[in-house]
Amino acid sequence: MSTFSESATTALALIVSFDTGLWTVVGRSLAVSATACAIACGIGLVAGAWLAVARFAGRDAVLTVLNTLLALPSVVVGLLVYLMLSRTGPLGFLGWMFSFKAMVLAQVVLVVPVVTALTRQAVEDAERSHGEQLRSLGAHTALRGLLLAWDERYALLTVLIASFGRAISEVGAVMIVGGNIDGFTRVMTTAIALETSKGDLPLALALGLILLAVVLLLNALISALRRWRERLDGGVAAPAAVLAS
Amino acid sequence: MKRDAFDGAPVPSPLHDAPAARQQASGADSPLLFDLDRVCVRLGPVLALQDVSVRLRHGERVALVGANGCGKSTMLRLLNGLLQPAGGRIVRDAAARQALLFQRPYMLRTTARNNIALGLWMGGLGWADAKRRAVQALDRVGMAGLAGRNAKTLSGGQQQRLALARAWAASPDVLLLDEPTASLDPRAKHDVETLVAEFTTGALADGARRGPVSLVFASHNLGQVKRLATRVIYLEQGRVLADLPVDQFFNGPLLQSQYPAAHLFVKGELP
Numbered sequence: 001m002s003t004f005s006e007s008a009t010t011a012l013a014l015i016v017s018f019d020t021g022l023w024t025v026v027g028r029s030l031a032v033s034a035t036a037c038a039i040a041c042g043i044g045l046v047a048g049a050w051l052a053v054a055r056f057a058g059r060d061a062v063l064t065v066l067n068t069l070l071a072l073p074s075v076v077v078g079l080l081v082y083l084m085l086s087r088t089g090p091l092g093f094l095g096w097m098f099s100f101k102a103m104v105l106a107q108v109v110l111v112v113p114v115v116t117a118l119t120r121q122a123v124e125d126a127e128r129s130h131g132e133q134l135r136s137l138g139a140h141t142a143l144r145g146l147l148l149a150w151d152e153r154y155a156l157l158t159v160l161i162a163s164f165g166r167a168i169s170e171v172g173a174v175m176i177v178g179g180n181i182d183g184f185t186r187v188m189t190t191a192i193a194l195e196t197s198k199g200d201l202p203l204a205l206a207l208g209l210i211l212l213a214v215v216l217l218l219n220a221l222i223s224a225l226r227r228w229r230e231r232l233d234g235g236v237a238a239p240a241a242v243l244a245s
Numbered sequence: 246m247k248r249d250a251f252d253g254a255p256v257p258s259p260l261h262d263a264p265a266a267r268q269q270a271s272g273a274d275s276p277l278l279f280d281l282d283r284v285c286v287r288l289g290p291v292l293a294l295q296d297v298s299v300r301l302r303h304g305e306r307v308a309l310v311g312a313n314g315c316g317k318s319t320m321l322r323l324l325n326g327l328l329q330p331a332g333g334r335i336v337r338d339a340a341a342r343q344a345l346l347f348q349r350p351y352m353l354r355t356t357a358r359n360n361i362a363l364g365l366w367m368g369g370l371g372w373a374d375a376k377r378r379a380v381q382a383l384d385r386v387g388m389a390g391l392a393g394r395n396a397k398t399l400s401g402g403q404q405q406r407l408a409l410a411r412a413w414a415a416s417p418d419v420l421l422l423d424e425p426t427a428s429l430d431p432r433a434k435h436d437v438e439t440l441v442a443e444f445t446t447g448a449l450a451d452g453a454r455r456g457p458v459s460l461v462f463a464s465h466n467l468g469q470v471k472r473l474a475t476r477v478i479y480l481e482q483g484r485v486l487a488d489l490p491v492d493q494f495f496n497g498p499l500l501q502s503q504y505p506a507a508h509l510f511v512k513g514e515l516p
Contacts, residue, residue, distance in 0.1 A: 130351040136325055137411075138367040147363075151354050233354050233395050 007205035014206060022207075026214060029187040032100060032174065033167040036107030040163055043108075044115025045156065049145035051116065052123035053131060066120070069113035074106075078176030081106040085177060098179040103187070106173035111163045118159040123148045154233075157226045161219050168215060188214075275302045278341055278419055278459055279324055284333035286319050286483075293319040295483040296333070303341070303418070306445055306460040308474035308491070310467070311510065315480040317463035321345065321421045324461060341459075344412035345421040348428060350404050352396035357383060360396045361411045368415055382414035383407075386440055402433025409440050420444060422462035426469065438469060445473070467511065471495060479507040 171189035178185035195204035286294040361379035479487035487504035
């Protein structure tokens with residue numbers, strides 16, 4: 001219990017003292033994960049929406065692989081990206097190893113399946129309910145996917161939260177491809193791992209608390225945004241009988 | 246909005262006639278709109294339509310009646326091209342524009358105006374023209390004041406009128422309605438029904454329109470069937486059991502003598 005209270009005090013002290021090192025690490029963590037999420041959402045939202053409405057041979061197999069990738073261990077992703085970016089790897093010429101870009105790439109690989117699978121599920125539910133009506137209006141497959149994804153945009157904010165949570169909380173991949181270099185590639189999770197291994201548990205726990213607080217704040221903001229927009233746009237579908245004028 | 250046909254691909258149209266001929270069409274001699282010959286439709290393991298042979302002509306107002314699960318909605322989806330027959334043959338007038346309205350119309354999370362414009366845009370109209378046409382359509386159904394409202398916030402009756410406006414804007418030759426007033430209160434029912442009647446009789450016509458619109462609708466409301474239809478098709482377990490002009494369906498002795506199941510349905514005495 002004393003460790004927790006000591007950690008809380010340390011965390012508070014670090015925050016109020018505006019410790020430059022701490023805020024640099026926090027900023028880097030947010031930058032890496034936000035960039036990775038933006039790229040992953042660009043890919044995953046489109047791929048998920050398309051997978052939700054498209055019907056083709058082998059679709060079930062693709063979905064099974066996609067769902068399996070949800071459980072992809074971050075260290076395995078780190079290892080794969082490491083092999084790709086290493087000097088002798090196929091992307092070695094980029095010279096990204098132990099850099100910000102390498103960490104972003106690893107997190108993109110980690111998060112794309114999450115965004116794709118969750119988007120696919122949300123849009124497929126909408127397709128089942130409303131796809132026929134859009135088809136009767138003349139919407140082809142790709143347009144249907146995009147329209148339904150746009151219409152489910154508030155539900156997809158949850159996907160954004162989940163993917164960001166997955167990205168910012170992982171440690172294995174960024175540790176392997178980033179190298180946890182102080183001042184360059186050290187992020188919250190790798191810093192926590194380092195302080196723990198050094199035995200400085202209060203500092204590690206303090207960093208953990210700050211990480212949690214940051215994620216909590218972001219989630220609260222996105223949830224508030226979602227509720228606000230839903231209220232404005234009538235996002236909660238009421239039964240027609242209730243809606244009848 | 247759909248220009249037809251099998252799986253979205255245009256088909257040769259032996260039914261096609263000049264538009265001028267369709268303008269005045271309303272009787273037995275009018276051109277064919279749909280020709281179904283021993284059509285079967287399978288929905289998973291269920292045979293939803295069996296050996297359905299029906300000819301529908303331009304200008305007709307046809308009601309599909311029958312118990313839940315008898316195949317009314319399947320028939321409408323088949324006519325619209327959303328479903329394909331597992332057997333038999335269907336020929337649609339490839340030049341006839343269709344609009345299908347569902348019991349609970351789907352509105353995108355945008356303004357009423359944009360919902361109509363998007364429907365037109367998907368049908369191939371430019372966005373600027375689509376928006377202009379959408380405003381006209383909203384005006385026609387008395388919803389001009391709600392053009393900027395998010396469609397999801399409209400009541401059920403307003404959404405159904407909006408769906409009708411979306412259909413009207415596309416100038417269809419045939420309107421397919423799947424129980425359009427089933428979940429509405431009496432006032433909203435009346436409003437929608439009035440609009441459908443004006444729509445199909447040509448009262449909503451403007452300078453660009455071609456007059457009366459054919460109507461095929463599914464309904465459990467027999468009063469509505471009497472008011473809107475000129476012909477009634479009674480379905481049971483995917484089969485057409487009776488196909489009669491509306492006055493004979495409700496009043497003539499033919500129904501009782503030759504179509505006892507349909508007669509019992511009309512009397513509300515089916516087990």
